[in-house]
Amino acid sequence: MSHLHINPSILSADFSRLGDELRAITDADAAHIDVMDNHFVPNLTWGPPVVERLHEISPIPFDVHLMIEDADRWAPRYAEIGCESVTFHAEAAIAPIKLARELRAQGSRAGMALRPATPVEPYLDMLEELDLLLIMTVEPGFGGQKFLDLTLPKLRRAAEAVRGSGASVALQVDGGVSEETIGRAAEAGANVFVAGSSVYGADDPAAAIEGLRSVAERAAENSTRITNMP
Numbered sequence: 642m643s644h645l646h647i648n649p650s651i652l653s654a655d656f657s658r659l660g661d662e663l664r665a666i667t668d669a670d671a672a673h674i675d676v677m678d679n680h681f682v683p684n685l686t687w688g689p690p691v692v693e694r695l696h697e698i699s700p701i702p703f704d705v706h707l708m709i710e711d712a713d714r715w716a717p718r719y720a721e722i723g724c725e726s727v728t729f730h731a732e733a734a735i736a737p738i739k740l741a742r743e744l745r746a747q748g749s750r751a752g753m754a755l756r757p758a759t760p761v762e763p764y765l766d767m768l769e770e771l772d773l774l775l776i777m778t779v780e781p782g783f784g785g786q787k788f789l790d791l792t793l794p795k796l797r798r799a800a801e802a803v804r805g806s807g808a809s810v811a812l813q814v815d816g817g818v819s820e821e822t823i824g825r826a827a828e829a830g831a832n833v834f835v836a837g838s839s840v841y842g843a844d845d846p847a848a849a850i851e852g853l854r855s856v857a858e859r860a861a862e863n864s865t866r867i868t869n870m871p
């Protein structure tokens with residue numbers, strides 16, 4: 642099994658048949674569930690009751706991305722539902738360390754996300770508290786946006802810090818991930834890739850997932866070779 646994960650975002654799925662859309666991506670590692678509140682981002686999706694019901698029928702784990710204010714209050718609710726991974730935004734959490742500990746204590750993996758303009762450096766001392774760090778590669782809020790290459794230096798610095806810390810933290814990218822961009826993110830050190838329109842906009846979502854995975858694997862191999870060069 643690949644160590645690189647492809648997590649399709651159901652934000653780009655057909656909302657009238659979400660059960661079928663989840664069953665179309667059983668080859669993926671997890672389904673990425675975008676929760677938006679129209680305050681932290683100018684868009685609105687779903688909340689705990691819908692996510693709970695979808696989780697009950699989903700054949701694969703849930704990777705929940707909370708684009709909401711008041712994350713300290715709401716994130717634990719998604720862990721209680723049983724979502725395997727719960728990611729809150731650093732910009733929306735009052736006590737991120739306490740919150741990450743709470744999510745882990747409830748049995749979920751604890752993730753923290755950074756908007757494109759948020760630096761990673763203030764958070765490097767808390768890597769041990771996290772299972773996942775999400776570097777947003779678009780402004781959060783909408784699918785179908787263009788991948789922001791300006792986030793790649795931050796991703797590289799985060800990858801170096803994770804390697805240096807010895808902590809077991811997955812590095813996720815989200816936004817504009819396609820066969821054209823995924824290689825650059827993999828080379829920079831990402832190992833979990835969220836893809837919405839490039840999976841659900843494809844005629845064959847399963848083939849799209851495999852296409853993304855093979856491009857990312859090739860890029861990650863090349864990147865290791867470069868790192869190991871004398």
Ligand SMILES: O=C(CO)[C@H](O)[C@H](O)COP(=O)(O)O
Pocket residue numbers: 650652653673675706779780781782783784785786815816817818835836837838839
């Ligand atoms: O978090 C998100 C938007 O804020 C989505 O996960 C993201 O937009 C995925 O869609 P696409 O791959 O089409 O960019």
